[in-house]
Amino acid sequence: GESLLSATMPILESLGVMPAIEAAGFLKKPGGTFRWGDNAEPWSFFFREDPGGRPHAYQVVRAQFDHILLKHAASLGVEVREGHAVRQIRQLDTVDGAGVEVTALDPQGALFTASAAYLIDASGQSALLGTRERLREFNPFFKNLAVFGYFENAKRLEGKIAGNILSTAFADGWYWFIP
Template identity: 30%
Template sequence: MRIGIIGGGPGGAVAAATLARSGHEVHIFENEVFPRFHIGESLLPCNMTVYEAIGLPSEQFTAHHYQPKHAAHFELSGSGRCCRFPFSDGLPGDPPSIFQVERSKFDHMLLKHAVAQGALLHCPSKVTSVDLPSDDKSLPVLHIEGAAAGAPGQMQVDFVIDASGRETLLARQLGLVDRDGDLMRAAVYGHVAELPLAPGAERGDISISKSAAGWAWAIPLEQRKWSVGLVLKREVVVKGGTAHDIFANNIPFFPEFKARLAGQVPEPARTTPNISYRVRQRLGRRWALIGDAGGFADPIFSSGVLLATRSGWKLGKALSAGGALANLEEWKIGTDHDLATFISFIKLWYDGHFIENLFFADVRDPGIYQGIISLLAGNTTSLENKFLAMLNRRMLAQKNKTLIMN
């Protein structure tokens, strides 16, 4: 089969590597020349299963000197309360660690790996639109612009995977993007020099600080480079002036984090003004959407790269198993479940004091504690997970409430 992939970020690169390893003719169209900046630097342990499956074992990460990550640390700003969730306390079988990655390097590594597996990269090449088949006999045609040597103006493919990230190329073309469930958040972020550890945190942890204004992250990338960011109400960011001013003016809402920053403001600072959006359909006739191209809620639990790569990997496997007309329903159910589970977890984070009672309690139910860690590691399917079962009951109750109200 000939497969066209729009976007060479983590989702596109993993789908490409999976398909190329199965002998398909894979074309990746990437608009930007790598290495390029991208936000989203904290991976989840379950990511490693995907990388190993495409031939990238953890030794490769170690060889590239990525910072090992063993836990997620949370702090309730202004209260002195903290909690640390080491992944080794998760459910049996969950991977105990992963890495923090500077995305410019990491995305480049994944993309080069896809090419090494046999995928054909066209870069810089922008897909401007796709003619989608209207019946079972015709095939999708990609329309392409770009300076890549020998870049075709258009290409017919057996299947098209949209991995274009927040660009959401196909979903926008089809009018499938909406802001239903929008959490009305925006982010401001960048890199600073080394920070002291939060109380109770250990080297390599992601540290999250929660306050009434929103939440803040600190991710160690290298000895002297940390990623820091604030997620705030959208209007605060949109009306807050320059990215530098937004960061500097809102850091006082996180007093302990402010003290650790000791006056540092990321330079350059960047913003993402509309974090969340929904895409109503992720699978159609000879097309599928993976990663951010299929919707995004919020980065609080660092789930974005995992969901993009797991979806790309599973789609690659499903297509390889059954061809372009494969029944991809199972892939769709799994991808929808992953996203819905994290959305439900994210809603809990923003749901008053619920999460504070769960995370920062002095005494916790051991099963719930273990279940939270398992989900923080990216395991969305364990039947042993008491916390996940609770989350699933909440999802069902909310769905039933919506049905009754409609």
């Protein structure tokens, strides 16, 4: 899942994708709830309390959310190609400035080349461009362990904070729970 922030809402509105996001039925997220320390009382914040704040954001199922965004982009005329494996990325020097050319293998095994002024690497932690260009730098301080899981029928917070993300710290780390 993904726990969106309220600052995302105006962006989704300006893109015109908000009706599809709302129709997906994602859980509304009014804010966040935190508990730090062994005996600390939980405290919450609410997006609506921020000057100009929105009443809520959403807790989204990431794959479903991404698919909604992809379909919306296609509906606006974006040429969408899925299932392609990138084979080469080449920077171009053009009269108008820098550009990029990408060569990929389509699902049938044919090569496809496209060029653009900008390349957005949306490959997540695999960091396609950063890995290929040897741009990734790891900070040894953050070399740690993260465990995640999905649970059915997990008990949520109740009342007006029921849709909040819950972040809790303890002696050896911290966790968050996204309903």
